[in-house]
Amino acid sequence: MILQVEVCGAIATNAYFYIDDETDAGFLIDPGAEAERLLKIISARNFTIEKILLTHGHFDHIGAAAEIQRELKIPVCMQKNGRAYAENPTWNLSSAFGAEMVLRDVTYLDDNSEIILAANENFRLKIIPVAGHTTDGAAYYSERDGVAFVGDSIFLGSYGRTDFYGGDEQTLFAELKNKILTLPDETVLLSGHTPPTTVGDEKNRPWFNI
Numbered sequence: 757m758i759l760q761v762e763v764c765g766a767i768a769t770n771a772y773f774y775i776d777d778e779t780d781a782g783f784l785i786d787p788g789a790e791a792e793r794l795l796k797i798i799s800a801r802n803f804t805i806e807k808i809l810l811t812h813g814h815f816d817h818i819g820a821a822a823e824i825q826r827e828l829k830i831p832v833c834m835q836k837n838g839r840a841y842a843e844n845p846t847w848n849l850s851s852a853f854g855a856e857m858v859l860r861d862v863t864y865l866d867d868n869s870e871i872i873l874a875a876n877e878n879f880r881l882k883i884i885p886v887a888g889h890t891t892d893g894a895a896y897y898s899e900r901d902g903v904a905f906v907g908d909s910i911f912l913g914s915y916g917r918t919d920f921y922g923g924d925e926q927t928l929f930a931e932l933k934n935k936i937l938t939l940p941d942e943t944v945l946l947s948g949h950t951p952p953t954t955v956g957d958e959k960n961r962p963w964f965n966i
């Protein structure tokens with residue numbers, strides 16, 4: 757089950773609960789703000805969240821991670837280049853939006869490794885590195901469910917900005933073409949800021965010119 761929750765800090769971001777229906781255990785992706793509200797959802801629905809997964813280290817995706825981590829005593833995971841953002845309020849853009857954010861207790865994941873749910877080892881996500889919006893971009897992909905949590909690398913009808921720290925448009929396009937738009941056409945792409953889309957819809961956009 758996937759539950760999308762729009763959380764609102766300085767800007768609105770989609771957080772996602774990716775939950776195994778058999779066990780009600782799962783992962784929380786991009787808790788960007790509103791820790792208390794997300795914690796209430798977790799307890800009201802009896803979810804067991806095993807890990808927080810971050811698609812990249814921008815403030816609007818990480819804002820509630822430290823508080824939820826403290827409360828639930830669970831790991832916060834990022835792609836291995838994430839330290840540059842997690843520990844630097846300039847790079848994660850939080851300093852520009854008023855409240856400086858630093859994440860210290862982060863588990864850095866190996867590229868293309870599987871994140872396996874302890875409660876059900878058949879329930880897993882693979883971390884695919886997708887640089888370009890940031891250097892630490894990650895998509896979390898389930899082949900079984902045909903879904904990828906893509907953060908800000910690609911959106912319904914657009915793609916991520918590349919003018920922030922570590923951004924690079926050529927890199928983003930190459931990464932998307934090689935790693936995301938090569939997934940099966942019916943794969944649902946769940947982004948940080950738009951409604952869902954699919955690989956089939958996005959690969960035909962004129963800017964990708966495939």
Ligand SMILES: [Zn+2]
Nearest residue numbers: 812814889908
């Ligand atoms: Zn971002």
